[in-house]
Amino acid sequence: MADNVRRSMPLFSMGIVQKLTGLTARQIRYYEENDLINPERSEGNRRVFSFNDVDRLLDIKSLLDEGVNLAGIRRVLSEKPVEANRPAEAKKAMSDAELMKFLKSELVQAGKFGKASLIQGELSRFFR
Amino acid sequence: MADNVRRSMPLFSMGIVQKLTGLTARQIRYYEENDLINPERSEGNRRVFSFNDVDRLLDIKSLLDEGVNLAGIRRVLSEKPVEANRPAEAKKAMSDAELMKFLKSELVQAGKFGKASLIQGELSRFFR
DNA sequence: ATAAGCTGTGAGATAAGCTAACATCGTTTG
DNA sequence: CAAACGATGTTAGCTTATCTCACAGCTTAT
Numbered sequence: 001m002a003d004n005v006r007r008s009m010p011l012f013s014m015g016i017v018q019k020l021t022g023l024t025a026r027q028i029r030y031y032e033e034n035d036l037i038n039p040e041r042s043e044g045n046r047r048v049f050s051f052n053d054v055d056r057l058l059d060i061k062s063l064l065d066e067g068v069n070l071a072g073i074r075r076v077l078s079e080k081p082v083e084a085n086r087p088a089e090a091k092k093a094m095s096d097a098e099l100m101k102f103l104k105s106e107l108v109q110a111g112k113f114g115k116a117s118l119i120q121g122e123l124s125r126f127f128r
Numbered sequence: 129m130a131d132n133v134r135r136s137m138p139l140f141s142m143g144i145v146q147k148l149t150g151l152t153a154r155q156i157r158y159y160e161e162n163d164l165i166n167p168e169r170s171e172g173n174r175r176v177f178s179f180n181d182v183d184r185l186l187d188i189k190s191l192l193d194e195g196v197n198l199a200g201i202r203r204v205l206s207e208k209p210v211e212a213n214r215p216a217e218a219k220k221a222m223s224d225a226e227l228m229k230f231l232k233s234e235l236v237q238a239g240k241f242g243k244a245s246l247i248q249g250e251l252s253r254f255f256r
Numbered sequence: 257a258t259a260a261g262c263t264g265t266g267a268g269a270t271a272a273g274c275t276a277a278c279a280t281c282g283t284t285t286g
Numbered sequence: 287c288a289a290a291c292g293a294t295g296t297t298a299g300c301t302t303a304t305c306t307c308a309c310a311g312c313t314t315a316t
Contacts, residue, residue, distance in 0.1 A: 257316100258315105258316085259314100259315085259316075260313100260314085260315075260316090261312100261313080261314075261315090262311105262312090262313085262314100263310105263311085263312085263313105264309105264310080264311080264312100265308100265309090265310080265311105266307105266308090266309090266310100267306105267307090267308090268305100268306095268307095269304105269305080269306085270303100270304085270305080270306105271302100271303080271304075271305090272301105272302085272303075272304090273300105273301085273302075273303085274299105274300080274301075274302090275298105275299095275300085275301105276297105276298090276299095277296105277297090277298090278295105278296085278297085278298105279294100279295080279296075279297100280293100280294085280295075280296100281292100281293090281294090281295105282291100282292090282293090283290100283291080283292080283293105284289100284290080284291070284292090285288100285289085285290075285291090286287105286288090286289080286290090
């Protein structure tokens with residue numbers, strides 16, 4: 001569950017996510033419009049994506065390549081509902097200090113338990 | 129060395145880094161001015177920070193808290209020169225597709241070897 | 257007391273992101 | 287077949303985030 005929080009921490013801007021996923025902004029926004037993802041927003045209404053979000057986007061892309069349409073993808077991804085992307089801890093806006101403190105402790109946890117990479121779950125399912 | 133590349137991949141915007149480090153934009157820019165960090169730039173000249181960069185910024189912050197001045201910090205951090213932040217692979221601009229492909233393979237590597245988190249090295253050195 | 261070091265703040269410019277609307281083009285469906 | 291739908295591109299107009307540069311202010315070192 002600490003893992004959930006880590007994976008759903010808002011970190012990436014639209015531009016970066018485009019590079020990481022190879023999708024266009026238009027596509028990403030459209031998928032959000034269709035409830036396939038639900039990225040956080042900055043104070044100024046910019047989307048801020050988590051590892052989970054990037055993960056799902058790669059899932060979506062892969063499924064689209066296989067010819068599955070968005071409705072189908074919604075079904076496939078319904079196992080992992082978008083709500084799972086926003087655990088309570090992530091929702092209640094942390095202060096900057098809290099966020100930082102949290103990140104630190106999370107990192108220590110990761111170190112202690114030899115936890116796997118932040119970006120490992122769904123992301124790695126699809127390649128080689 | 130694949131690890132180097134991963135850790136020096138430009139990922140974070142100024143706003144995010146401010147939150148992750150608790151530093152102001154002014155401070156971050158000043159540290160860059162003094163060659164303590166050397167973040168990548170976007171096409172439009174915006175700074176794009178890597179895990180390594182965030183790492184160093186947390187180092188810097190920690191040392192400043194201890195009363196070390198920038199000159200001193202420069203010395204302390206000179207073990208890990210800023211050039212180490214930009215390995216050749218990261219320097220030669222990857223195409224978006226290449227970047228994505230690279231990320232994917234990196235993730236798989238991480239998975240295979242049970243590699244530790246992307247954000248683990250220097251970052252975790254300082255807390256608890 | 258001056259100088260140097262570090263950070264704040266403000267101005268002016270521009271990049272990057274947002275929404276909304278309309279265009280396009282292939283695939284369903286009546 | 288024509289109309290509707292699904293997915294994406296493109297454009298316009300607007301707002302936020304970031305950039306550089308300059309100057310101000312406070313602290314510490316000379």
